[in-house]
Amino acid sequence: MVEIIRHDLIIVGSGLAGLRAAIEASIVSKGKLDIAVISKLQINRSHSVCAQGGTAAVLYPDEGDSYLLHAWDTVKGSDFLADQDIVMRFVKESPKQIYLLEHWGCPWSRREDGRIAQWLFGGHSFPRSTYASDVTGFFEMQTLWGILHKFDNITLYPEWSVTKIIVENGEYRGLTALDIRRGTLHLFTSKALIWAAGGGLRMYNFTSYSHTSTGDGFAIPFEAGFTLKDMEFIQFHPTGLVPSGIVIIEAARGEGGVLRNKNGERFMEKVAPQYKELAPRDVVARAMMKEILEGRGFEGPNGLDYLELDLTHLDKEVITKKLAAVVEVCNMIGIDPKVEPIPVRPVAHYPMGGVWCNIEGESEVKGIWIAGEVGCLSLHGANRLGTNSTAECLVWGAITGRNAALYVQKKENNPSSIPVEELQGEEKRIFDEFLGRESGEDSYSIRRELRIIMDNCFYIFRDGATMREGLSKIRTLKNRFRKVTVKDKDKIYNSDLLTAIELNNLLTCAEVIALSAIMREESRGSHYRYDFPQRDDNKFLAHTLARKTTDGITIDYEPVKILYWKPVERKY
């Protein structure tokens, strides 16, 4: 007899979107719904804590900001690939999230008049990035984790890794999850599911992501038949610290930091005469990489040639007070940003794409909502503006939490039929195959090779031939993975096994990214191709849709919702 764990609503992921959804669903049901939050990590340790810069919101219309201006900045930043209905809803709902978090205890930085402070970020034409020191995501997570304790209707499943979503006839049935601490697989069911499992680009070698951000959020739904949208668009944050890849906050440039090449030239003055270092991330990252490729970078470790981010001319007080986290991470590599420049290089930072969902956060499967970085609404189009991501997590965390709660309240019973054989299938895949195999290659060598392929073939500058070669190498790795072995045979807290499961997800994501990128024969936002250097609005003003079929992965397109502004040339 298989034990089934039942709840009204299951939320997978405990980052900003997941926790926000759990809280909203609790508010809507006045603390009545039986909610479960499942997370691969301990609940308050998600990658959202790494967000630094802030959360975009129009708080000061009386000082010149407006919803329309925020919307226009976002649409222009997206290289016109953002759906404009999504953008309009987003800008209107973001301010409320800032005030809610404030009321629950978030230590937002303040202006002298006692109101919430905001600073300037790249691509925004008004300082609308709401910040809590330079560790905003951390404080937002802490606030949500705190207010979670107000509700006793939420059951937490820390260190449970979801392995499969079960869908039957286009309807959600349940999921299977591995209890990492005990090493046992379990079957869950609920009336609805909010999938907020996060993104993650650990298939890249030089990346800003946590070690645990392994694209599970994309791969698991994709395997269950969901559509992945716009996966070729990978944001490279301009200032990744060499060699660790930790992001140096964009506000360092907002406060006056400048980028210089080996000859001491401030090259951004030529590329973006008006915005300079504060142009959107795709523009700055491309300009930086051009400098490095043309030999004007400094020689770095392991081929990580770099440029310098110079803060030495700033007020020392500004650096120690407002950019304390920059000082902290620089000190770890023996650099004092007050007196010497910081070695930086564009770093794989954020996937604009994700699991397809509509403006209400509904996925293609009845009973499943998508929230946060894992979803593709599409708000960010081909390039995300800094600080729009945490805002998206909060806004659609709340929207999906509300929608799912209302749906659950109307639905009387859990799914009637739960395919128990799915659990046996997963047990076979994970315990018999991964753990059971006695000899073969380990995950680590495959993972190392995958990361090198992604860095070499799917970085900022791409071209057809290199990408096709990369794709075939990824497929070779996928074949090799079929015989992967896990040396650790103990079931209790088996992180070796988890690495293998994660690598499977990384490989799935890598293949989708590669194929989507090869098929888009134009340059738009973060996706730049030497062989197609122009934006092509006739053919590619469209979203890429990748689906898994019996014949492999198919690529389709759907049109962009252009409701207010037609595409124009992008100048900064």
Place this chain on the structure above:
Amino acid sequence: MSEKNENILQFRIKRWDPRSAKFSIHYYEVPTTPYMTILDALIYIKENIDSTLTFRMSCRMARCGSCAITINGKPGLACNTSISSLNSRIVTLEPLRNLPPIRDLVVDHTPFFKKQAMIKPYLMRRDINDFESEYWNPSREYYQSPKELEEYAEYAYCVTCGACYSACETVALDNQYLGPQALMNIFRFIQDSRDEGVFERLEIIDAYDKCWKCRVIDACSFVCPKNIDISQAIQYLKRYLLKKYFLPSKIRREAAPLASLPPSPKKRVEVQPPPFNV
């Protein structure tokens, strides 16, 4: 030692085996690189020498609090402890103390998180229990000046890694003791000018095994990877408790109201989006 081994560092790792319920010591040799952290070394061992070595990690930038372990006897984050800062030829790693081990370097934080939950780690306002109220349906922010923010900001940087809890000798002797993290967190909210729960919070900690049991050993402050003076916060709490007995009127009761809108903004930025053209 030959010249070749100059940059080899030996690791002595105390691993918990859940099957036999015993610790065993394992030795590993790791070639070091400049600015290598303890976490880098652990990852090196896992990927190249022994993939069964079990430890937690995530953000590797001292923000998530996952990788707290005992390093050469002192609890701290593996990701922001560089091997050069230890200045030793052999590095000893153990799981955090005062928490039940699960496997190798991984411990169960459940008792620690339960104590954090007891202190109600959210802003308390009088209208908090009414879902129709301002607290859940905000119109604007509560007023807080930068100076008022500084009153508690440094205590808000806690990453709940458990290092202080692990270092605390009082926790070691009495597992009912609330522990440094939870007490410090209470102080963080009492200091917040927006919070209205000061008396309720003082009630929570006014017991022998809560605030009063702190013996001022200061180990918590000494080990905190975020350099929070946790012990000082606890001593301030004791002062609050004394005030509660002898000078209750001196304790702030009224929390900050909503921020008022300034009559006329000093400056106005004039940037307009282009008109709609669809």
